[in-house]
Amino acid sequence: MLKAENLEFYYNPNQRFNIPDINLSPGGQLLILGKSGSGKTTILNMLGGLLKPIKGEILIDGTSLYSQSGAALDKFRGRNIGIIFQKPHILAPLTVEENLSLANFFSGKRGDKNETLLKELGIFDKRKAKVNTLSEGEAQRVSIARALANSPKVILADEPTASLDDENASNVVKLLKEQAEKFKAVLIIVTHDQRVKDHISNQIIMGGEL
Numbered sequence: 001m002l003k004a005e006n007l008e009f010y011y012n013p014n015q016r017f018n019i020p021d022i023n024l025s026p027g028g029q030l031l032i033l034g035k036s037g038s039g040k041t042t043i044l045n046m047l048g049g050l051l052k053p054i055k056g057e058i059l060i061d062g063t064s065l066y067s068q069s070g071a072a073l074d075k076f077r078g079r080n081i082g083i084i085f086q087k088p089h090i091l092a093p094l095t096v097e098e099n100l101s102l103a104n105f106f107s108g109k110r111g112d113k114n115e116t117l118l119k120e121l122g123i124f125d126k127r128k129a130k131v132n133t134l135s136e137g138e139a140q141r142v143s144i145a146r147a148l149a150n151s152p153k154v155i156l157a158d159e160p161t162a163s164l165d166d167e168n169a170s171n172v173v174k175l176l177k178e179q180a181e182k183f184k185a186v187l188i189i190v191t192h193d194q195r196v197k198d199h200i201s202n203q204i205i206m207g208g209e210l
């Protein structure tokens with residue numbers, strides 16, 4: 001389902017990242033741990049189709065991610081990959097449901113499960129609220145709903161618990177796992193948050209520079 005092989009990347013040649021291979025079946029989960037600056041966001045961006053590796057290949061359902069470019073890659077990403085960014089990438093002046101509709105629009109998929117998703121994430125009552133009026137935890141759940149709105153095959157989350165208290169952190173990881181299991185999606189979480197460690201047993205540690 002998701003394979004990353006022989007990936008190489010550097011921003012400058014003196015700082016090369018040591019990137020482990022990844023091979024996950026549908027429904028597979030992986031936690032990528034590592035200290036700040038070890039390259040966690042960098043690898044997530046590569047897996048998410050946002051940063052082309054210098055060498056190596058990423059395969060999603062047999063399709064080589066970076067054999068596509070431009071609009072084709074954008075479309076593939078919109079249909080197959082849901083990314084939860086470290087800082088919620090949601091449009092603050094829009095309402096919760098408008099943010100989800102926008103995600104559906106860009107991927108060309110129907111938003112027939114938006115309502116269910118909002119209910120499951122506990123933000124259905126806030127569907128008419130503008131995102132800039134929500135608490136941080138609620139905004140985080142909206143960004144999760146938006147990432148999941150197109151039933152992606154791959155869910156990538158970058159430090160999804162960083163700004164949350166213990167209870168919300170645990171809830172967010174459980175929600176991500178539940179949603180991934182429900183749709184047999186691959187789930188990859190990158191974090192340095194030790195609280196997430198107990199939730200996903202399949203783990204790799206980024207070793208930083210070579």
Ligand SMILES: Nc1ncnc2c1ncn2[C@@H]1O[C@H](COP(=O)(O)OP(=O)(O)OP(=O)(O)O)[C@@H](O)[C@H]1O
Binds near residue numbers: 034037043
């Ligand atoms: N666009 C860029 N240009 C140059 N260097 C960069 C760029 N983005 C990141 N870096 C550097 O690459 C290293 C890894 O960054 P990255 O954001 O992947 O780490 P991280 O493990 O996600 O860190 P954190 O946990 O603090 O978010 C850092 O030293 C960072 O300064």
